[in-house]
Amino acid sequence: DLLAFAAHDDIDAELAQGVGYIYFIDEIFLPQKALLEALVDRDVQFGVQTRIDLWKPELLELLGAAGCVSIEAGLESLTVEGRAMLVKRCRLDTEDLAALLIDARRNVPFVQANLIGVVEDDPALVDYWRKHLIDHGVWANEPVPLYPYPSSPSYRELWGEPDDLAWERAHEHYLASFRSFSDIQDQRPHALAELESSCCNH
Numbered sequence: 001d002l003l004a005f006a007a008h009d010d011i012d013a014e015l016a017q018g019v020g021y022i023y024f025i026d027e028i029f030l031p032q033k034a035l036l037e038a039l040v041d042r043d044v045q046f047g048v049q050t051r052i053d054l055w056k057p058e059l060l061e062l063l064g065a066a067g068c069v070s071i072e073a074g075l076e077s078l079t080v081e082g083r084a085m086l087v088k089r090c091r092l093d094t095e096d097l098a099a100l101l102i103d104a105r106r107n108v109p110f111v112q113a114n115l116i117g118v119v120e121d122d123p124a125l126v127d128y129w130r131k132h133l134i135d136h137g138v139w140a141n142e143p144v145p146l147y148p149y150p151s152s153p154s155y156r157e158l159w160g161e162p163d164d165l166a167w168e169r170a171h172e173h174y175l176a177s178f179r180s181f182s183d184i185q186d187q188r189p190h191a192l193a194e195l196e197s198s199c200c201n202h
Contacts, residue, residue: 015044022046027074031059039066049074052100052113053092060100064107071104075113077143078129081120094129102136110139117143147174168193 014022022044029048036059039046047070048063055063063071078094090097105111113133115126126143133140148154148170150162155170175191 011039011042011044015042020044023070024048027051031055031063033059033062036062036066042067045069047072051090052097052104053090055100055104057100057103060104061107063104068108069110071108071111073101073104073111073113075101075115075140077116077118077121078126079121081118081122084120094125098129098133101133101138105137111137113138113140115141115143117145145174145177 011022020043024046027049029046029050031050031054040062045067048068049072052071052073052075075097080093092100101111101113115130117126121143130140130142146154148158150166150170155162155166158173159166159169172191
């Protein structure tokens with residue numbers, strides 16, 4: 001696989017400069033057996049952002065053997081309805097996704113399931129699966145309320161194409177839509193105007 005060989009050539013170049021840890025962002029690290037097998041023989045540790053539904057148990061085992069110490073899995077939602085709303089095109093059900101995350105944790109020291117909250121989610125079901133994951137060593141945050149980023153499907157559904165005030169509009173809507181936020185967020189987020197004023201005055 002040419003892509004795999006190009007990737008480990010890039011990694012070798014980093015290792016030659018004394019790099020010992022690499023973090024792969026934006027789901028660019030794909031489950032390629034040839035690349036994983038090449039990394040097994042290299043003295044490197046790495047972390048990945050990935051979609052857990054792309055992986056199979058045997059490749060997760062190889063991922064751990066290759067030096068992966070951290071997985072940030074964009075699970076997004078613990079319900080079928082939530083994943084459909086987020087247009088994730090995921091063919092696995094929640095039970096299968098949870099099993100893969102737990103299997104990943106058996107092979108990799110830290111596994112995180114990133115969760116986004118959408119109105120379609122059943123809170124009781126989300127709580128059940130979060131507890132199930134946490135009980136098996138997978139860190140799963142309280143779902144972060146969905147932010148309507150400019151150009152995202154949710155933004156376009158609300159306001160159409162973004163303009164010069166898109167971020168202000170999205171942020172104001174976000175703050176007005178939720179009374180509470182995730183355990184990884186500020187519980188009283190500031191408006192953009194306040195943040196910009198604070199930043200510019202220092």
